[in-house]
Amino acid sequence: MPNLVRYEVKDGVAVLTIDNPPVNALAPEVWGEIDEAVKRGVADPNAEALVLIGAGTTFIAGADIKAFELLKTPADSMARSEGTHALLKRVEDCTKPLVAALHGNALGGGLEVAQACHFRVATKDAKIGQPEVLLGIIPGAGGTQRLPRLAGAKMALTMCTDGKPVTAPNALAAGIIDHIVADDLLTGAIAFAKSKAQAHEIRKVRDIVINADGVKAGLEACDAMRAALKKTAKGLRAPYAVVDAIEAGLKLSFDQGSVRERELFADCVASTESKALRHLFFADREVAKVPDVPKDTPTKDITRAAVVGAGTMGGGIAMNYANAGIPVLLKDVDQAALDRGMATIRKNYEVTMSKGKMTAEQVEKTMALITPTTTYDGFDQVDIVTEAVFENMDLKKATFTDLGRVTRPDCILASNSSTLDIDQFANASGRPAQVLGHHYFSPANVMKLLEIVRGKETSKEVIASSLKLSKKLAKVGVVVGNCFGFVANRMLAYYMREAYLLLEEGASVEQIDRVLVDFGLPVGPFGMQDIAGIDVGARIRQYLKSIGKSRAEGPQSAIPDRLFELGRYGQKTGAGWYMYDAPGSRNRTTDPLIEQMANEEAKKRGIVRRPISDEEIIARITTALANEGARVLADKFATRPGDIDVIYVYGFGFPRYRGGPMFYAETVGLPTVLSRVHEYRARFGDYWEPAPLLEKLVADGRGFYTQG
Numbered sequence: 003m004p005n006l007v008r009y010e011v012k013d014g015v016a017v018l019t020i021d022n023p024p025v026n027a028l029a030p031e032v033w034g035e036i037d038e039a040v041k042r043g044v045a046d047p048n049a050e051a052l053v054l055i056g057a058g059t060t061f062i063a064g065a066d067i068k069a070f071e072l073l074k075t076p077a078d079s080m081a082r083s084e085g086t087h088a089l090l091k092r093v094e095d096c097t098k099p100l101v102a103a104l105h106g107n108a109l110g111g112g113l114e115v116a117q118a119c120h121f122r123v124a125t126k127d128a129k130i131g132q133p134e135v136l137l138g139i140i141p142g143a144g145g146t147q148r149l150p151r152l153a154g155a156k157m158a159l160t161m162c163t164d165g166k167p168v169t170a171p172n173a174l175a176a177g178i179i180d181h182i183v184a185d186d187l188l189t190g191a192i193a194f195a196k197s198k199a200q201a202h203e204i205r206k207v208r209d210i211v212i213n214a215d216g217v218k219a220g221l222e223a224c225d226a227m228r229a230a231l232k233k234t235a236k237g238l239r240a241p242y243a244v245v246d247a248i249e250a251g252l253k254l255s256f257d258q259g260s261v262r263e264r265e266l267f268a269d270c271v272a273s274t275e276s277k278a279l280r281h282l283f284f285a286d287r288e289v290a291k292v293p294d295v296p297k298d299t300p301t302k303d304i305t306r307a308a309v310v311g312a313g314t315m316g317g318g319i320a321m322n323y324a325n326a327g328i329p330v331l332l333k334d335v336d337q338a339a340l341d342r343g344m345a346t347i348r349k350n351y352e353v354t355m356s357k358g359k360m361t362a363e364q365v366e367k368t369m370a371l372i373t374p375t376t377t378y379d380g381f382d383q384v385d386i387v388t389e390a391v392f393e394n395m396d397l398k399k400a401t402f403t404d405l406g407r408v409t410r411p412d413c414i415l416a417s418n419s420s421t422l423d424i425d426q427f428a429n430a431s432g433r434p435a436q437v438l439g440h441h442y443f444s445p446a447n448v449m450k451l452l453e454i455v456r457g458k459e460t461s462k463e464v465i466a467s468s469l470k471l472s473k474k475l476a477k478v479g480v481v482v483g484n485c486f487g488f489v490a491n492r493m494l495a496y497y498m499r500e501a502y503l504l505l506e507e508g509a510s511v512e513q514i515d516r517v518l519v520d521f522g523l524p525v526g527p528f529g530m531q532d533i534a535g536i537d538v539g540a541r542i543r544q545y546l547k548s549i550g551k552s553r554a555e556g557p558q559s560a561i562p563d564r565l566f567e568l569g570r571y572g573q574k575t576g577a578g579w580y581m582y583d584a585p586g587s588r589n590r591t592t593d594p595l596i597e598q599m600a601n602e603e604a605k606k607r608g609i610v611r612r613p614i615s616d617e618e619i620i621a622r623i624t625t626a627l628a629n630e631g632a633r634v635l636a637d638k639f640a641t642r643p644g645d646i647d648v649i650y651v652y653g654f655g656f657p658r659y660r661g662g663p664m665f666y667a668e669t670v671g672l673p674t675v676l677s678r679v680h681e682y683r684a685r686f687g688d689y690w691e692p693a694p695l696l697e698k699l700v701a702d703g704r705g706f707y708t709q710g
C-alpha cells in the first residue's frame with residue numbers, strides 16, 4: 003500500500019498525516035488509507051484521541067479531479083459514492099475524539115472529510131470551502147448534508163453555489179470550525195484533541211438536528227436561492243442541483259438526504275457542463291507550461307515598467323501595472339492625449355471606488371504609481387516597455403527603433419499589437435531576443451487574457467518572464483505564435499465574417515447578438531464590435547489592403563466599412579451596428595439603416611434573404627471557429643487545443659461551461675463539425691474549406707485532445 007497517510011503517536015494522540023503532494027488531493031488510495039489509519043488509532047492503546055492533518059502547505063484540496071474521468075456513467079458514480087459515504091460514516095463513528103487540523107486549503111472532499119471528524123481546528127489563514135460547483139458538480143461526500151447541520155442551510159447554500167472559500171474567522175463564526183490555532187497547528191490540534199478526550203466529548207455532525215424553525219428558514223432560503231440563480235447561473239445545472247440536495251437534507255433523514263446527494267452528484271459528474279469545467283481546470287494550469295521553456299528558465303523581475311501610448315489600451319495596461327504595485331511611466335507624444343488618458347484612468351478608478359471595491363486612499367496611492375510623460379526620460383530605468391500606439395506598422399516600427407535606443411539592453415520590449423508581425427518590430431529595435439507581443443484584450447484592465455506572442459528570436463527568458471509577469475498582473479498568459487491576428491483575432495476574423503454573412507443572408511443584428519448571448523457569451527458579435535470600435539477593424543483592413551492581403555479568404559461583407567465611412571464607430575460615436583442615446587452611452591436601439599444596408603449588400607451578391615434559425619446561427623459561427631482553430635493548431639500557432647479554449651474563455655467570455663470553442667466542437671462531435679463544413683461549402687461557396695487536421699482527425703476517429 004502506498005504510504006499516503008502516515009501514522010504516529012505524539013503526546014498520547016494519534017497523528018494521521020496525509021501526504022499526497024502537491025495538494026493532498028483525495029486519490030482513491032488516500033480515502034482507503036484514512037479509513038485504515040482511523041481504525042488503527044481507535045485500536046491503539048497509546049492514543050486517547052486522533053488528529054488528521056495535511057503534510058506540506060495544505061490540508062486536503064479536494065477529491066482527485068482526474069479520478070472523475072473514471073466515472074463514465076451515473077451508475078459508476080453511484081457505486082463509488084456508496085463506498086465513500088459509508089467510509090465517512092465509519093470515520094465519524096470513531097470512538098475517540100477525532101480532530102481535523104486545517105491549514106492552507108480545506109476544499110471540496112477535504113472539507114467533507116473534516117466534517118466527518120468530530121471537531122475542526124484551523125490556522126487563521128486557512129481557506130475553507132465547497133468549490134465543487136466550479137467543476138460542474140455538487141459536494142458528493144456528504145457536504146450538502148453535513149454543512150447545513152453545522153452552518154445552517156443559508157450559509158451552506160451560499161458556499162456551495164458560489165464555490166468561494168471562507169476565511170477561518172468566518173468559518174468559526176458560522177460554526178464550521180471550532181477553534182483557531184494561533185501558533186503551531188499540530189501542537190494546538192493535539193492539545194485540543196486531548197481536552198476533548200478528557201471531557202469524553204465526541205460530536206457527530208450527522209446527528210445534529212435542525213429544529214423546525216431552522217428547516218422552515220432553510221426551505222425559504224432554497225426558494226430564494228433558486229430565484230437568485232436565474233440571474234447568476236444562466237445555462238448551468240450544478241448550482242440548482244446543490245439547492246436540490248440541500249433541500250432534500252432539510253426534508254429527509256441524513257441517510258435519505260445522502261442518497262439524494264449521491265444521485266444528483268452522479269447526474270452532474272457525467273454532464274457536459276462538468277466535463278467542460280474540469281477540462282478548463284487543467285487547461286488553465288497547462289497554459290503556463292511551454293514545452294521548450296523549462297520550469298527553471300531564469301526570469302527577470304519586473305519592478306519598473308513603461309507604456310507608450312496613452313489611449314484606451316495603453317491606459318488600461320498602465321492600470322494593470324499600477325494595480326500590481328509596479329511603478330509605470332505612461333508616455334504619449336501629445337500632452338492633450340496624455341491628459342485625456344490620465345483622466346480616463348482616474349475615472350475608471352473612481353467607478354471602482356463607487357462600487358466599494360477601492361478606498362479613496364487606495365485610488366490616490368495607485369494613481370501615484372502612474373507617471374505621465376511626453377519624453378523618454380526614465381526609460382533607461384525600466385525593466386519592461388509595453389508599446390500601445392496606433393495599430394500602424396510604420397508607427398510601431400519607429401517606436402521600437404526608439405525603444406531599442408532609450409532602454410537598457412536587458413529591458414523587455416513588448417508590443418500590444420493585436421495583429422501585426424512582431425518580427426518586424428523586433429528587427430526595428432535591434433534587440434530581437436528581447437522583443438515579443440503582449441496582446442491585451444479590451445478593456446485591458448478588466449479582461450484576464452494576455453496573449454504572449456513569441457517572435458522568431460524571442461529568448462526563452464523573455465517568455466518565462468512574461469508568463470511570470472502575467473500572474474503578477476492577475477492575467478492568464480498564453481504563449482502563441484506570430485501569425486496575423488495571433489490566435490484570438492485570427493479566429494475572431496472567421497467568427498465575425500460568419501456573423502456579417504448571416505446578416506446579409508437574412509438574420510438581423512439583434513437576432514444574432516441574442517442567440518450568442520443565449521449561448522452564454524456576455525455580448526454578441528455586433529454589440530462587441532460597437533464596444534471595441536468599428537474603426538479598429540476597418541483600419542486593420544485598410545492596412546491589409548495596402549499590403550495586398552485580407553484577414554480571412556473568401557467573401558467579406560462591405561457593411562462594416564460602410565459604417566466606418568459614415569463615422570459610425572460604435573458606442574463612442576453614439577452609432578454603430580446599433581443607435582445609442584449619446585456618444586459613450588450603452589442604451590441602444592435598433593437602426594433600420596442596418597437592415598437597409600443588409601438588403602442592398604444581399605442584392606449586390608445575388609442573395610435572396612431568408613429567415614435564419616437560431617440553430618443555424620450557432621452552428622455556423624461555432625463551426626467557423628473550430629475549423630480555423632484546427633488550422634491554428636496544425637500550423638502550431640497554439641501549443642494545445644486547450645490553449646485556444648483558454649484564450650476564448652478569458653479573451654471573449656466564451657462560456658466556461660461549454661469548455662471553449664475546441665472543446666465545444668468535440669461535444670458536438672468532430673464528424674458533425676466536418677459534415678457541416680461540407681454542407682456549408684455546397685450551400686455558400688468554397689470559402690468554407692475543411693481544415694486538413696479536422697479531416698484527418700475524423701478519418702482516424704480521434705479528437706483534438708487525443709491527437710497523439
Ligand code: 3HC
Pocket residue numbers: 024025027063064065066067068107109110111112114133134137140141142143145284287288
Ligand atoms: N485534484 C487533482 N489535481 C489537483 C487538485 C485536485 N483536487 N487540485 C489541484 N491539483 C493540481 C493542479 O492541477 C496542479 O497540477 P500541476 O502542477 O500538474 O499543474 C497542482 O495540483 C497545483 O495546483 P495549483 O497550480 O492550482 O496550485 P495553487 O496553489 O495555485 O492552488 C488550490 C491550489 C487552491 C487548491 C487549487 O489547486 C484548487 O482550487 N484546486 C481545486 C480545488 C477543488 O476544486 N476541490 C474540489 C474538488 S471536487 C471534490 O472534492 C468532490 C467531492 O465533493 C467528492
